Amino acid sequence: MTAAALIEIWRGDLLESLHHGHAVVCGPQGAELVWGEAGAVVFPRSSCKMVQALPLIESGAAEAAGLGLRHLALSCASHSGAALHVGAVGEWLTGLGMGEADLRCGSHLPFDKVEATRLTCSDEKPCQLHNNCSGKHAGFLTLNRHLKGGAEYVEIDHPVQRAVRAAFEEVTGETSPGWGVDGCSAPNFACTLEGLARAMQFFAAARPEGGLRAAAAARLIEAMTAFPELVAGENRACTKLMRATGGKVAVKTGAEGVFVAILPEQKRGIALKITDGASRASEAAITALLVHLGALAPDHPVVAQLLPPVSKNWRGLATGGMRLAKGFC
């Protein structure tokens, strides 16, 4: 696959590093803008959590469990594991008559500095609730209780994952060419980048009155944009970008350089993958695309934060900066 140069890292007057990738913008008629190859096969990783959450609503499980917008935002989140997130997911599981031990996502030190410091300095180990995917897994457990499946809900042939794969293949419009085990142990299905952008376009065009799936998609976007702090956390790109766009755009990052955006007003979906997997580049690229499509004001402070024209070192001296590669946006 031939990737396009997207993000440049400069030092002094010389180009120091360069990030290549693929980006697709889909509208109602299909792909409108493409950099690199639309057919590049990618693992969406966490960028497709809203797709993985569709069966949770469509099955009636969410309504049966009395889930609100906060729960749905967490089901689409790669949260920071702050007290806010850990507490909310813990209460959610308690409401299901379950607990942390029912999760199958594993544990890692949270991204949130306050909570990470609290754990480190009290010599306390992080639990599965701290895992950035614990909200998605609480959603899986909610669906599983409704489907009466077995405890190992992350296995590829489990009813929960069969439902996820079906929804994923339907909204991407493709038969997944393969899958892998994600960091949180759930299956992650591959697709083309255009398929992922097509899925995001479906979410962008979805309206509550459009039927079961469209209503579910619209509800998830309503949840993400209503609670951006639950989808990621303070100082995280997703939260900053959704706040900066005033709730008019839903964005989601994925590991290994993936980022997607859903623009309901334009009925457009965006998907991009940085070939080398760098988050600094995927965050800069999605920022550039949102500005390019007029969904984010070029002078909004978040633009200079995620696409810094000037970078500084430990003493505050300017060392270089980030630039868009020629031909990108």
Next chain:
Amino acid sequence: MTAAALIEIWRGDLLESLHHGHAVVCGPQGAELVWGEAGAVVFPRSSCKMVQALPLIESGAAEAAGLGLRHLALSCASHSGAALHVGAVGEWLTGLGMGEADLRCGSHLPFDKVEATRLTCSDEKPCQLHNNCSGKHAGFLTLNRHLKGGAEYVEIDHPVQRAVRAAFEEVTGETSPGWGVDGCSAPNFACTLEGLARAMQFFAAARPEGGLRAAAAARLIEAMTAFPELVAGENRACTKLMRATGGKVAVKTGAEGVFVAILPEQKRGIALKITDGASRASEAAITALLVHLGALAPDHPVVAQLLPPVSKNWRGLATGGMRLAKGFC
């Protein structure tokens, strides 16, 4: 510049991410092996600290200050800021009748987990001694005292940096096409990757009896290989690789995906740059090159640590692994 595919990141049965770069192996007759472009212009960043330390010895400043191998190893280090490093650099400065305030490298939280945890949990701020470059700066201050230069030793036209540039251009065999301000505020001079590999080959061929510069270079390599824990720190690639090669090879990492190696027994020097700046790829690539040249046993545990054929997630499940791209090593 056309980079070569070097390191692949796989998930399940699919390629998830890919790192491109340039790599050059130089022997006594010049470039012997090249992947990507030998003429690619790069910032060596911290990989050229042994070059920046040459004037410290050649000027007689090191001898006048009574520096030993430990000091010289620290002058070439990107250390972890562990108590071991902070204490040694602090004593060095005291011996010069100077202190932390004379440094111009700035402060950052150390890489060393024990020291970082101590600072965080005692709400203590890191000082300039914690900066991974503080040993290099202690070397600059030692040279500066000898040259009787002004206090701002990191300025581009300061006698210390003029001496560094001269040594850098002589061992790379090139006139530097430009420079930038490094993370530690010192000037970092650019060169071609072949020039950097040529400089490393000079170090590899240097012997104590070979004259002033050769003796200085040989002394620095003796210091790096004698004290690998001072050049980086526990669980760091440089320290692990130098221990794994039993002191027969000196290696040094540089920010933004640079890695160099010096092989005295083979009189060979290696320099590589990962285009996107990823350390995971530069560490894997230098490991592959050392194995390829017979300087590191393929079955040594460090190989599977830096070039893991199987990667596992938070629950210990295998998710994929790292592979060498077709045609690399």
